[in-house]
Amino acid sequence: MAAVNNAAVNTAAVDPNSLQASLKDALLAALLAGALGLFFLGIRTDIAPGGLAVRTRWGLLLTAMAIVFAGRLLLNLFVFKTKRPVTRAISGSMAGTGSALPTLGWWMGRGLFGFALVLPFFFMTFFPGQQRQYIDLAILIMTYIMLGWGLNIVVGLAGLLDLGYVAFYAVGAYSFALLATNFEFIGFWTALPLAGLLAAFWGMILGFPVLRLRGDYLAIVTLAFGEIIRVVLLNWYDFTGGPNGISGIPKPTFFGLEFSRGEGGFADFFGIEFNSIHRFVYLYYIIFILAIITNIVTMRLRRLPIGRAWEALREDEIACRSLGINTTNTKLTAFAIGAMFGGFAGSFFATRQGFISPESFTFLESAIILAIVVLGGLGSQIGVVIASIVMIGGIELLRNIGFLSQIFGPGFDPTQYRMLIFGLAMVLIMVWKPRGLVSTREPSAVLKEKKKIGADMVAQGEGH
Amino acid sequence: MAAAVQTPADAGETKSWDLDPVLTVEHLTMRFGGLVAINDLSFNVGRGEITALIGPNGAGKTTVFNCVTGFYKPTEGRIAMRHGLGQQAQTVSEVTHSSLKWKPSPEGAVFLLERMPDFEISHHAKVARTFQNIRLFGGMTVLENLLVAQHNPLMRASGFTLGGILGLPGFRKAEQASIDKAVYWLEQVRLIERADDPAADLPYGDQRRLEIARAMCTEPHLLCLDEPAAGLNPRESHELNELLQFIRREHGTSVLLIEHDMGVVMEISDHIVVLDYGVKISDGDPAAVKTDPSVIAAYLGVEDEDLAEKPEVASIVVEALGEEAAEEAGIEIPPARKNGGDK
Known part of the structure; x- marks a missing residue:
């Protein structure tokens, strides 16, 4: 004692x-x-x-x-x-399972949507000098948001880790480019659905052999398929132009009106002064609408039996089969619909750039899109938006940090360190928020009271 | 041992499960490499009856389940599921000799389960199952779990998603009906208050009941339960008994269950099949199985002759089966036990 x-x-x-x-x-x-x-x-x-x-x-x-x-x-x-470490306070405030967050998320979503709606005019009014640069950046971010939402169907909802998503982006871009350059009568608006369908078709073709695999094996084989598509594009010189790529891809038209100077152009038709920014604003709204369609369709699908089956598949595949769900078909639809949105984004990419080559579809692109989905929170739509803004916008922001070169000397270029900063940001998020920024799950059907489901309950599916 | 499949008393009369079987398992053999998990097993599951499959650990009970529900492809044998009354022997033999998986018959339909993949067995043959280690969709709410179980009718109603995306009224109606059905089952298993909670949040006993409710939402003709009473306290297992009786009575669903809790088995089953080392050692109604010496021997891992000589073995038998049954089986009740019982 x-x-x-x-x-x-x-x-x-x-x-x-x-x-x-x-x-x-x-x-x-x-x-x-x-x-x-x-x-x-x-x-x-x-x-x-x-x-x-x-x-x-x-x-x-x-x-x-x-x-x-x-x-x-x-x-x-x-x-x-x-007794009260600062790190715990930070992670505590970020965990946010309290009741304040749902309304915060709701307002944030509405706020971001409202801002995205008027974004080009915002920049034209307040940053007239840099409007083109900013709207271009907004287009880029919006493209990644759309890609993130598309991949979210496969990875976030169905729980299938796809490391080769860029393959469908490439299929969409090349479909549009080849259709538009080989056939005079095919413009952006006719080629867009075709490119999406072709990408979905390729999603199914790749899906059939791949979906028998599970977990890590699935991830590796999708990675390989992504590379196969790129290598084929690179080497099939007669058809794809090989490393030279395809140039002269037509720009999208506004009901047949081109955004060109002079007679018959958009500005001439509406009797306004020609300005090259019109085309950028128009491109921005195209990708904005495409992204919103992706989001609406995804949210709708989640409430339909197919979407519920995807999520059930992520939770427990064996239980799904015991309930009469054809898991192969269910996985294929997830793959095909995800690929279709990737294809839409790809054809938009082609028309925006006017030139595509296999170099734009490397594994790094897949990795960035996957990182956006994982950082944002698997299955979370608003999380993808935030992660896209942070990751894509963040890289671009580095270009504009001039004062750092005054500290580190004139040879210092912050963009050289972007991968380092990326890695650091990922490590920090994975330490504090291992399930991504927005990790709670919203139920797809409610009887009486809607309750958020904490991240620790939700399974992450195969290969995580 | 194999000779003791039927006690002489049973040999003459034909049992209800032989007259009107919902499921017949014939000469089922399952080999994993060199290991024979099930060897030439045949038994029937009566329509509208509760059939229990019992046996010591490793006897092959879950393997039988996995063969019936299509998770394993049996090495040999026929597993025939029948919708509609009677043996339908004519149709069974027709399907067997054709390359079909199933065929409608005048009485209903016949399904050869060994030819069907797992999801079709649930979808078409209407065999639902639960799992020994509960397999709920933990991150989805209780209600969602029951809606996933109604996937196939809802898919048809949503026009395979196209109609659903467009928001056609037919789908809305079907969705409401599916929610109503989910609510009905939630009321039956007394989980209606927790409908909007994630399934992983439920206590163990509730999860077991939810899994049964989920299986029932597929409207099965045969419900296969893999140890439904495992881990339940006496009150919960009593409620389980009532739930199973209710399912059988109100919905006419036949039940096949694996169970270790002899209290549950003896109380609710109409028919018991006993397995040991993949071989059937006894088959009959609870009273017959209870007193079958080969069953007692299998459970205790001893030969018949040893039983009488070892008082400690005898006392375990008495504890497991009750004194009456032990006496009937010809086991001498040890005196110490008798004294203890008087207290």
């Missing part, structure tokens, strides 16, 4: 969270850094006439020790040796 009491007194006397303990720990860390850095930082040998000369750099060593001391002390005070 006495021993137990003694121990209790001892632990009470030495509070592990005291300032004294923190200081002691930080000092220890600094000394350790000093000992380790003695030969790396403190002493340096230089080539001198007649051999090597030893040069000491105590200032550097002391600076390093001071940095370690300060860093360790701060970590101790706010993270390691405190």
